[in-house]
């Protein structure tokens with residue numbers, strides 16, 4: 001099987017797009033030029049035939065890897081019985097182009113290396129037209145398919161065999177070889193190679209400078225910093241849009257149908273990412289995203305979507321890619337996301353909280369920004385009582401999810417706060433009336449006195465991990481007896497081998513076949529809720545266990561399968577990393 005375990009992948013990125021490279025030196029996923037463009041390497045969801053780019057020893061080898069400092073440059077070391085070799089993989093920040101540079105260095109002895117380059121357009125479906133030509137007197141292999149042009153450069157280029165390009169060569173201690181892949185539109189002249197050392201070093205230095213701003217006093221600072229770097233690499237630098245993950249259809253249930261495309265900007269995930277970045281001291285990024293938001297949701301508030309593409313476009317129709325067998329045979333492989341048309345009433349609450357957090361961190365608010373927020377909250381005031389699909393995007397009948405109702409409360413609460421603190425104009429009395437009404441409604445209909453817990457929705461006694469957010473957004477004190485009861489019920493019903501499920505799939509609430517694994521963001525929310533409840537030792541213990549789940553280069557998927565000890569779902573996922581950061585800062589504040 002071409003595919004590696006999910007945790008065996010590492011992320012490369014240039015903040016326009018991202019690649020996943022395995023411990024076997026194979027880049028199995030790369031969408032060019034943007035996160036949500038079609039993949040040219042799609043072996044992650046199929047076989048090597050669907051596109052990959054690999055350097056590795058021919059003989060048996062062991063792998064160790066690390067990111068260079070706090071950068072996204074990855075150094076992989078292969079050790080064989082005859083010697084060792086490192087590969088430094090980096091994606092320099094491009095301007096209208098995208099590049100992957102792979103710098104090979106012989107460290108000890110001599111190692112026979114294999115090189116395999118298989119390019120496929122349209123997610124592994126289309127063989128491009130591949131030819132050799134000279135650019136600036138150097139030989140280049142060029143692959144062209146429709147709008148895409150890819151050029152492979154290097155000191156020795158592989159040979160065409162069976163619709164792939166292959167080579168073998170020896171690397172001895174002290175040898176250095178640099179290969180590069182460049183993408184530009186097919187109608188543009190190929191630019192010069194970018195594979196020079198100063199540029200790689202500049203890319204690394206820039207990241208070191210960026211991360212040095214992260215405060216020192218957080219537990220597991222190295223893991224927190226890697227999470228922040230990961231969130232940064234899920235942010236599209238030109239537009240400020242933040243993707244939920246750079247992959248599609250890594251399964252929540254191996255062999256099952258719970259496979260979704262996360263290469264889009266959810267208002268919820270992006271708002272929470274912004275809060276995490278602000279908590280880490282990165283206010284500039286918050287400004288970039290705030291401007292993205294203003295552009296994306298500009299227009300009639302009634303047309304607000306729960307997600308957009310990274311440039312703020314509205315169309316992301318869901319369809320299946322039937323030519324791909326899927327990761328571990330998990331089908332269908334989906335691109336686009338049907339949840340775009342859902343009603344998720346929590347979203348405006350998350351947006352208003354993020355904008356509040358950004359303002360408090362010193363980000364200036366313009367009257368234009370306020371007018372937009374006021375229009376959105378005013379619109380909510382006309383339909384705040386309606387049921388929705390909830391934050392888990394449940395594809396069934398609309399319900400009154402307690403978490404959604406609380407986030408409706410939060411939207412009004414933060415709007416009122418902004419108006420009172422900054423003297424902004426709004427229908428203050430009406431907003432206060434609704435805020436208080438929705439709070440009273442949640443306390444009456446979203447709380448089950450018999451079980452002493454808040455419930456998943458108004459017509460059930462089931463619980464849901466999203467209830468842990470209630471004290472975190474200020475709806476209720478963390479040590480209120482109703483919240484202590486909710487934490488106890490969530491722990492009782494949803495802990496699986498010490499990690500938290502979102503909800504019990506057996507209840508049938510999501511209408512999908514199969515099961516899912518503990519959802520890492522929910523487990524980090526439990527850490528934060530335990531801090532708020534004053535159970536600091538428990539919070540630290542859980543945080544230590546969760547942090548131990550990161551892979552060898554500090555990355556987390558959406559879910560974790562504690563039985564088989566493997567990651568599940570899209571990877572790396574912003575939700576997991578942002579809740580890790582938030583939990584770390586809450587622990588730091590409480591210590």
Ligand SMILES: OC[C@H]1O[C@H](O[C@H]2O[C@H](CO)[C@@H](O)[C@H](O)[C@H]2O)[C@H](O)[C@@H](O)[C@@H]1O
Pocket residue numbers: 244260261262266268269337338339391392393394395575
């Ligand atoms: O579980 C079903 C849903 O799963 C995806 O949504 C999840 O990921 C989103 C992005 O991180 C997150 O915002 C949401 O809260 C999660 O439930 C998928 O995108 C949905 O289409 C699917 O229904």
